[in-house]
Amino acid sequence: MPASASLAIAQRSLGDPDIRYPLWPPLLKGCPRTSSDAMSYPVEVEYDHTRVPADFLSGTGAGFGFGTGAGLDRWSALLPPLLAPTLGEGGTPLIDIGGGVFIKDESRNPTWSHKDRLNRCTVSAALGVDAPGIVVASSGNHGASAAAYAARAGLRCVVLGSAELPPAVASFLTAYGAVVLPVPVEHRWPLTERIVDHFGFFPVSNLTPFHTGSSFGPEGYKTVAYEIAAEVGVPGAVFVPTGYGELLFGIGKGFAELRQLGLTDRVPPLYSCEPAAGGPLATAVRRKVPGAQVPVGATDAYGIDCPVNSYRGVLALERSGGRPLLVDDAQLRAAQEELAAQGLWSELSAAAGLAGLRSAAPEVEGPVVCVTTSSGFQDIGVGARTLAPVDPSWESVLDRLTAAGIGPA
Template sequence: MHFYCSVCEKSYLIEGLDYQCACGGLFKLHKEKGEKITTEVSLGEVKTPMLKRTLQEKEVYLKLDYMQPTGSFKDRGAFAMVNKLRELGIKEVVEDSSGNAGAAFAGYCAAAGIKCNIYLPENTSPGKIKQISAYKANVVKVPGTRDDTAKAILKAAERTYYASHVYNPLFFEGTKSLAYEIYEQIGIPDYIVVPAGNGTMLLGIYKGFKEIGQLPRIIVVQSKNCAPIFSKFKKQPVSEMKSTAAEGIAIQQPKRIDEMIEAIKDSKGDIIAVDDEEVIKAQEMLGEMGIYIEVTSGAAVAGMLQYFKDGYDNRLTIVVPLTGMGLKK
């Protein structure tokens, strides 16, 4: 098992400090046939429930992926990566996160005995910072935007292993398990609607369903206040980034944007943008049904309601993964 460059195909050791190729290309993961990641470190992962519900007369399956150990789908990626890093003898890591990925890595690193340093925007929700700190990770607050945090981490990555949920393809090896679970529960859906910032869920789902051999149409949702993927996909000028309630997907310069667009096109999917009012209303709608999600999770629900506003067909199978629990404030 090793990394290789998606551009020049040069090989790299997984345990090295390089997080991307010298040519600038991003890494992909090479595995021999049948090769798997050993999974000795566990926090009690579960196959998350799928609830069939009717939202504004639209029947959908809600995948409760916030019911993972640290409260978000990011546990899938952290589980896979931390297990591999422990096997390779990595003793300390750095990671940058707006919250959920940081909590996931902090929790799994604590279980694995790996020192964890989490860089995050200083305006990150206090609940997320409190959770990361509870796992005894070293929290480094960075002034400015989520992208400022991404820049700050690169200096630290010169001397400490960068356990990035964006650069490191081991993370997608974990998030692809979401596709396998959905397939086991209901088969191949017609549509799956996902929020996207750095695209960790999108790329994981795409990878998983490609391995299964059939793709659902992937509908990606972004916030109108920060929608670089939407703009590039629709070939529109990129608007200035503004503050958004959906902080978890507020990524102004996603590194794997071209891969995300390729995944959307390959699935014959689409991308839409929603405003904060729609996101908050979607969160409240689910709350009235007994489902408590964080605000960012409401983006996918809002996007689904908007996308199928005029073209809903009750014969369609639609899945909306819910990414984070409501206690993450």
């Protein structure tokens, strides 16, 4: 295994922090000692914090052998071993849209979503165990990102998409040479396990009833917190589009590590923003249980319409003093339009953070950060709209512009 700047030393159970496992191999089904058929507890990566350089936030760690690159490589001390080649993920802009609100625009990652931070780490895990390829159950951002990082690392990739895969998304998933198999949704995860068993592929999707997923993947999301803190300090609150809660957990863990290291003085409250059509994390918090399963109603926010949560999300809210929020499609569309008016094209699901802020309007001190997770390219129906040709005569063009509210100089 190549040398790494990582200070990762073990895997630790989130079900019982006193339970530890070796760093390798990455556990794929959560903590085997605390999980059961009723609940799946994830594991996280543990680090030797005593060796983190004092200039972790502000510098490059020169002289320590850490943080010698940009993007995720800058933070390699507190990430799992980054064995997969980079595509330039991370380092996304923090955009001030006024009123003390900043947008952390994750659509600026190489495959236009936050999933690139996760998949740099998951594909690194696959390389670390000498897997010949990866398999992912996804019909969007996660699948495209996994396929791109697999291609960059020289691994084969199988993407199990939905049978209703839109043509534009299918093109995106296949662009990186992945084998894309559209199948009924309920067959995706059993087939994932069969592919793992038969071909020895590394799964970068969840394999448990309540989401646990790869222990390495969510660690990549900590870098969102590091970047925010390095640019504006600790914000008054962070609003996060939430499906299974991996991004929420990673951001919370990142801020908690900075406080533990004495580089900041607090962790901001995190607000999970889920579709009101489902909301398993909000349900779990309300019931005071580690996980919940809910029916998912009609919503166009398909990227985060999950029927179950992960215990990671519950922990992130508890540890940060935040709370869950539910947003409906009308609120999501209003937020999406507000972002577009600022020049930001976001997927409907990705606008959930801003929608949560606008619907909850909590009173906080300092700047507020809303994470947008992906490009509007992923939305349902993108590419289906066509524009009819316009009569090029000046009179016709003038009529159209006047109707659009554009007046003379």
